[in-house]
Amino acid sequence: MTDASDLFTAVTASYDSDGLITLTNIRDRSATAIDTTAGDNAAQGVIDLWPAFCQEDYDGTNATHLEVAKEGVIAILWRRGGSSTSIEQVKFDSVFSADGLISKIRRTGPRGRQGPNSNSGVSQAPEATSGGGRYRGWSDRESLPVNYMPRRTSADG
Numbered sequence: 001m002t003d004a005s006d007l008f009t010a011v012t013a014s015y016d017s018d019g020l021i022t023l024t025n026i027r028d029r030s031a032t033a034i035d036t037t038a039g040d041n042a043a044q045g046v047i048d049l050w051p052a053f054c055q056e057d058y059d060g061t062n063a064t065h066l067e068v069a070k071e072g073v074i075a076i077l078w079r080r081g082g083s084s085t086s087i088e089q090v091k092f093d094s095v096f097s098a099d100g101l102i103s104k105i106r107r108t109g110p111r112g113r114q115g116p117n118s119n120s121g122v123s124q125a126p127e128a129t130s131g132g133g134r135y136r137g138w139s140d141r142e143s144l145p146v147n148y149m150p151r152r153t154s155a156d157g
Helices: 002-014 017-024 036-054 063-079 092-096
Strands: none
Touching (some): 002 017, 017 036
16 A cells, blocks of 8 residues: 555645645544545555556556546545545546546557557548548549539540
8 A cells, every 4th residue: 555655645745735634534524634544545546447547557656657646636536525625626537538637648549559650640531421421532523513524435436
């Protein structure tokens, strides 16, 4: 549990202590100290969820992993019923969804393949429009207006 306590220690160093008091003490709104048990529990939840969403183990020495995990701890504390006026609410999906922060760490796509790397800015056109029509190339006679191209005639007449 040393990774979880180290992670929550990093969270307490980064966030307002008054906000963490209300986030970690969901059953006692008159509390005056941070509930480290609830914080360590949320941190362990992030570490346990990490392989499922990131497809690799949590590494507390990696600065990127640490920053995303701190956001994850705050999201879990909010999700478990905590509230705060001094710490912005972090939605669970903003960290753990397919487009969330954790997807920036994941090197592979949903099917386990590494995504393409390109800086060309070219994107492939969809195969069909929403109306069910087809995209055709500029030389396709069926996609051009009537009588736009000369007719094909045979030498026989």
